[in-house]
Amino acid sequence: xxxxxxxxxxxxxxxxxxxxxxxxxxxxxxxxxxxxxxxxxxxxxxxxxxxxxxxxxxxxxxxxxxxxxxxxxxxxxxxxxxxxxxxxxxxxxxxxxxxxxxxxxxxxxxxxxxxxxxxxxxxxxxxxxxxxxxxxxxxxxxxxxxxxxxxxxxxxxxxxxxxxxxxxxxxxxxxxxxxxxxxxxxxxxxxxxxxxxxxxxxxxxxxxxxxxxxxxxxxxxxxxxxxxxxxxxxxxxxxxxxxxxxxxxxxxxxxxxxxxxxxxxxxxxxxxxxxxxxxxxxxxxxxxxxxxxxxxxxxxxxxxxxxxxxxxxxxxxxxxxxxxxxxxxxxxxxxxxxxxxxxxxxxxxxxxxxxxxxxxxxxxxxxxxxxxxxxxxxxxxxxxxxxxxxxxxxxxxxxxxxxxxxxx
Numbered sequence: 001x002x003x004x005x006x007x008x009x010x011x012x013x014x015x016x017x018x019x020x021x022x023x024x025x026x027x028x029x030x031x032x033x034x035x036x037x038x039x040x041x042x043x044x045x046x047x048x049x050x051x052x053x054x055x056x057x058x059x060x061x062x063x064x065x066x067x068x069x070x071x072x073x074x075x076x077x078x079x080x081x082x083x084x085x086x087x088x089x090x091x092x093x094x095x096x097x098x099x100x101x102x103x104x105x106x107x108x109x110x111x112x113x114x115x116x117x118x119x120x121x122x123x124x125x126x127x128x129x130x131x132x133x134x135x136x137x138x139x140x141x142x143x144x145x146x147x148x149x150x151x152x153x154x155x156x157x158x159x160x161x162x163x164x165x166x167x168x169x170x171x172x173x174x175x176x177x178x179x180x181x182x183x184x185x186x187x188x189x190x191x192x193x194x195x196x197x198x199x200x201x202x203x204x205x206x207x208x209x210x211x212x213x214x215x216x217x218x219x220x221x222x223x224x225x226x227x228x229x230x231x232x233x234x235x236x237x238x239x240x241x242x243x244x245x246x247x248x249x250x251x252x253x254x255x256x257x258x259x260x261x262x263x264x265x266x267x268x269x270x271x272x273x274x275x276x277x278x279x280x281x282x283x284x285x286x287x288x289x290x291x292x293x294x295x296x297x298x299x300x301x302x303x304x305x306x307x308x309x310x311x312x313x314x315x316x317x318x319x320x321x322x323x324x325x326x327x328x329x330x331x332x333x334x335x336x337x338x339x340x341x342x343x344x345x346x347x348x349x350x351x352x353x354x355x356x357x358x359x360x361x362x363x364x365x366x367x368x369x370x371x372x373x374x375x376x377x378x379x380x381x382x383x384x385x386x387x388x389x390x391x392x393x394x395x396x397x398x399x400x401x402x403x404x405x406x407x408x
Contacts, residue, residue, distance in 0.1 A: 001265065002026045003060045009265060010258040012053055014184045016208040017194055021179075024206065028061025032179035033171055035067030035114075035164075037077070038095035039087065042232035043102055045241075046220055048296070049213045049259050050183060051107060056262075057181070058109070065175060066103050070096045070115030072164060077189070078144050078157040102231060106296060117170050118163065130166055133199045134192070142188030161192050168193030172205055184209040213259060216249040231296055237327045238297050242305035245289035246282060250275075253284045261291040315372050315396070322389040325404075329394065334404040337382065337393070343368075344378040352395060352403050362397060369396045 004022040007013045016022075024030055034054055036047055043051070054064040073092045076084035087095075100111045121129075139145060139161060145153065164186075171177035180190050190207040197205050212220050229244060230236040248256060254272050257263060263271075275284040293302040308328040311320050320328065335350040344359045346352070347368065353359035360378055362368045368375045370386060371394050384390045384407050393405035 003028075003056075006265070007053070007056070011255060012049075012056075012210050012259065014209045014211045015187055017191060017206050018204075021206045021208060024179075025057075025060070025062075029063075030057075030179045030206075031063040031065065031175060031177045032057060032181055033065040033067050033112075033168075033177050034181045035069055035072075035167065036099070037069040037073035038092055038099050039073060039076070039084070040228075040230075041095045041098040042230045042235050043099060044228040044230050044236075045260075045292075046213060046228070048231065048292070050181070050210060051103070052260065052262075053181060053210065054107060054109060062179070064107075064109045065171065065177065066107065066109050066111045067167060067171075068096050068099045068103070068111055068113055069167075070113040071118040072114060072160065072167070075156055075160050075163065077160045077164070077186075078148055078153060084157075098232075106231070112171075114163070114167050114170075117174075118166065126162075130162055130169075130196070133196050134162060134165075138195075139192070142192070144185065144188055161189050164189040165193035165196040168205070169197050169200060172197055172203065173201070178203075178205045180205075180207040182207070182209055183212050185212060213256075216252055233297050233301060237330070238293050238301040238305040239308045239324075239327050240330070241293055241296075242289045242302075242309060245292060246285040246309075248285060248288070250279060253288060256288055257284060257291075260288065261295075263287070263291065315369070317372050317394045318388065320388070322391055325388060325392055325394060329402060329404050332402045332404055334406055336408045337405050338408050340381050340383050342378070343375055343380045343382055346382050346405065347395075347397075350403070350405070352397055367398050370394070 001009070004013070004025045007025070034050055036043065036050075051066070054066065058064050070092060073095070074086075074089060076086060096113060100113075103109065103111050139158070140149070142161065145158065145161075148157075168177070168180055168190075180193060182190055187209050190209065194205055194207055197203055214220055228236075229241055254268065254275070257268050257271065261268075271284050271287055274281075289305070290302055293305060304324065308320060308324050311317055311324075312328050317325065333351070337346065341349070343363070344356055347359045347362075348354075348356055353362060359368075363375055363378050366374045366376070371388060382393070382405075387393050387407055391407055395403040395405055397403070
């Protein structure tokens with residue numbers, strides 16, 4: 001299968017600027033760029049699908065450049081409903097360095113910063129050399145602009161299209177870039193850049209967009225949607241990522257395998273067949289988690305995610321290290337233990353049980369465990385010697401209610 005056909009099969013092409021692009025993609029040799037603004041100090045999984053296409057194109061003989069917008073990040077591209085919150089220049093600079101390192105570590109491609117060529121353009125030159133090529137009626141007809149006209153759009157947001165177009169022009173003139181790739185929400189900005197290059201230089205350049213990756217209900221995987229899965233393992237652990245991926249909607253998992261993995265068409269079709277025959281085994285989900293986590297964080301992190309998941313499912317928390325427990329129980333209620341205390345007082349004083357009577361009932365029925373061991377003596381003294389690495393107690397009430405006690 002040729003590259004263009006594979007990208008279509010994977011659901012990675014939505015719009016193209018020219019029918020000629022199919023042959024050019026198949027032949028290799030194009031220099032392309034894909035970009036993002038440093039609005040946070042980590043990329044999230046919504047970026048991953050876009051940047052994975054860089055590797056697909058690189059493997060097919062094209063030359064990638066990743067752009068992190070130190071200039072455009074200070075402006076913010078228009079959102080469909082309201083203006084983005086502006087962040088400080090210092091935050092943008094810090095975020096740029098974080099994203100640059102992350103992109104280099106994960107993908108190994110060159111990263112450029114559009115602040116390097118935009119910062120020295122004064123406003124008069126900007127208006128004379130670039131602004132004159134943009135017709136206001138043309139800009140107003142772009143989808144994202146048109147959708148904001150009723151609620152209002154600032155001149156700052158309106159100007160974003162010019163800056164992104166300038167990026168394409170600069171990279172074309174200085175680096176031979178003849179292709180831009182982006183999410184479908186950038187179509188208006190991309191075509192404006194193609195048009196600017198044609199008017200300024202007479203050259204023909206190309207672009208295509210990818211459909212935005214969404215959940216079953218149509219929400220983007222993005223920071224602005226409040227459901228970001230960060231690529232930085234210190235912000236979203238491999239375990240958290242694993243738990244999310246093995247629980248994605250059945251209707252979406254095969255599409256995600258096509259988008260987020262480098263498994264072949266034959267491999268994915270075989271997984272799909274087994275998934276339909278034995279959905280309870282969740283083969284497709286587990287494969288998705290393995291491929292994504294291993295690519296982003298490495299095999300060791302993937303194995304750690306599996307270890308934590310299996311230990312928590314079986315209740316064998318003693319097999320986990322302290323850092324693994326803190327990851328696995330990150331979101332459960334926790335409390336501090338400053339001195340030795342009886343079991344029953346610890347349960348009641350920290351809200352594990354509502355009263356001593358309830359605590360005695362749970363203890364008597366064997367429904368209270370600490371680090372996987374059933375507790376039977378309500379007067380037992382809780383000391384650091386019971387804690388994992390002398391630091392934490394994993395307390396379970398009933399079958400599913402967990403608490404974390406932390407010695408200080």
